[in-house]
Amino acid sequence: MAEIKNEIVQHFGVISQGEWTRELNLVSWNGRKELYDIRGWADDHAKCSKGITLNKTELKSLRDILNKMEL
Amino acid sequence: MAEIKNEIVQHFGVISQGEWTRELNLVSWNGRKELYDIRGWADDHAKCSKGITLNKTELKSLRDILNKMEL
Numbered sequence: 705m706a707e708i709k710n711e712i713v714q715h716f717g718v719i720s721q722g723e724w725t726r727e728l729n730l731v732s733w734n735g736r737k738e739l740y741d742i743r744g745w746a747d748d749h750a751k752c753s754k755g756i757t758l759n760k761t762e763l764k765s766l767r768d769i770l771n772k773m774e775l
Numbered sequence: 776m777a778e779i780k781n782e783i784v785q786h787f788g789v790i791s792q793g794e795w796t797r798e799l800n801l802v803s804w805n806g807r808k809e810l811y812d813i814r815g816w817a818d819d820h821a822k823c824s825k826g827i828t829l830n831k832t833e834l835k836s837l838r839d840i841l842n843k844m845e846l
Contacts, residue, residue: 717843719837719840720836726833755827760846762791763846767842767844767846769788769790770841771838773787775831775834775838
C-alpha cells in the first residue's frame, strides 16, 4: 500500500486526549489542497486514526448546527 | 463480515449534500450507547460513508474550538 503523506498546515485545537489525541487541524493529504480535518493522532503525529475531512463551507455548517444545540 | 446495525436516535442537521448527505446525528451502533456522529448517508439512510463518533464532551470541545476560529 502506498505511503500516505500528510502535512498539518494549521492546528486549531485539541478535542480530547486518550489513546489518540483528537484534534481539529488544517491538513494537506498527499500534497493535495488542505482540508479541515478531525481525527486522532499519536503524540509524535507519526500515526493517526480514522477521521473526516471537511471543506470550509461544511465546517461553517457544522459550527452553526452545533450552536443551535443545547449541549 | 457481520452486518453493522445503526439506529439514528436524533437528527441535528445536514452539513452538506453531494454524493452523500453529510449529517450530524445521534446514532446507536450495534445497540451500543448512542454517540454523536458525523458522516455521509445515502438518501434512504440504508448506506453510509466513513465518519466519526464523538461523545458529548468532545462535541462541546469541537464547538468551542470552532467558535474561536474566523471562518
